Amino acid sequence: MDKVRYRTTPDSAISLIEGDYHEFAFQRHYHLDFHLGLITQGQQRFAYQGAQHQVGHGELVIMPPDELHDGRSLAESGYQVRVFAIEPDWFNQHLELARPQQMMSFDRLIVSDPQLFSRLCHLHQALAQPSLSQLAKDCLPYEGFSGLVQRYGASKERAPVALGRQSLATLKEYLLAHLDQAVRLEQLAALCDLTPTQLQRHFKARTGMTPYAWLSRLRLEQGMKLIKTGISGTEVAQQVGFYDQAHFTKAFKHTFGVSPSAVGHCQ
Structure with missing residues (x-):
């Protein structure tokens, strides 16, 4: 097991x-x-x-x-x-x-x-x-x-990963500041001064993932960090852009192998 x-x-x-x-x-x-x-x-x-x-x-x-x-x-x-x-x-x-x-x-x-x-x-x-x-x-x-x-x-x-006129690091900062919001491909493309098609092609070539898959992982990685600080699963789900705690818990367990409530804290 x-x-x-x-x-x-x-x-x-x-x-x-x-x-x-x-x-x-x-x-x-x-x-x-x-x-x-x-x-x-x-x-x-x-x-x-x-x-x-x-x-x-x-x-x-x-x-x-x-x-x-x-x-x-x-x-x-x-x-x-x-x-x-x-x-x-x-x-x-x-x-x-x-x-x-x-x-x-x-x-x-x-x-x-x-x-x-x-x-x-x-x-x-x-x-x-x-x-x-x-x-x-x-x-x-x-x-x-x-x-x-x-x-x-x-x-x-630090070697920047270029995405049009921006870098992956800049895109990450933008997304981390907007994880609780509905992000559109057109927004990210405009930020990089690329068309949506160009952004998808460049993004996949540089990261090996689609923008959607990359953002989904970013939400869960940030969710793990917040859970470790002792914030409740319900609040974390809202902060990282999940519709409700049930969806967050399911995705979290599928990704990390444990539920959010099972993440331990050392005093």
Whole structure:
């Protein structure tokens, strides 16, 4: 049976996932955050940038934000994973990148490093403990992730994804400000100074998704962030543009494998 648990941590920019997946398969999607996945049992298969990848016990997957991918178990026995979801700006703020326009990147998708894997597993367990001391809450993420960055990370310039006269980042900002409204294709096309047909073609070529599918995922990603802050499912559904809580709950569970009410909070 599939089991998954989402948790917040004392740092609002970092959240945790504990997953035991057998039948549940992630369809093509993206995240707003970095997802660092520690495979603690079994093997996972996923598609990323046109290639198929496998990752197994003791390996770490580093999935950057806004990158399209899927995921499923390689065998019927399933796989277990512990995931850190980290907002991109956390690295800028805590690891002092040279300039704000830079972003963190990593030189590999899959990391096989037993020492680092063990350290990050212990960090994941520690951050899930509500009894963690305040000083530990403040220091442990820096200690854990700085090792990862020192070995495999580098800063790079943020490369804008062009959509007509705008960028995908600009479009994302616009949509995040209007998630509770009915957005029309003509609005987005006008924002980018493109025709609706041109926008659909350019958007699919650059993201691998239609504008509708991309916006639907954005609504659910933002919904997850709001649920983690303790806002009720009814209010979140309204804020991210769902007609009612029932539709939001159904889409949320289909996407994340749990209902909004099952997302946990660490005190």
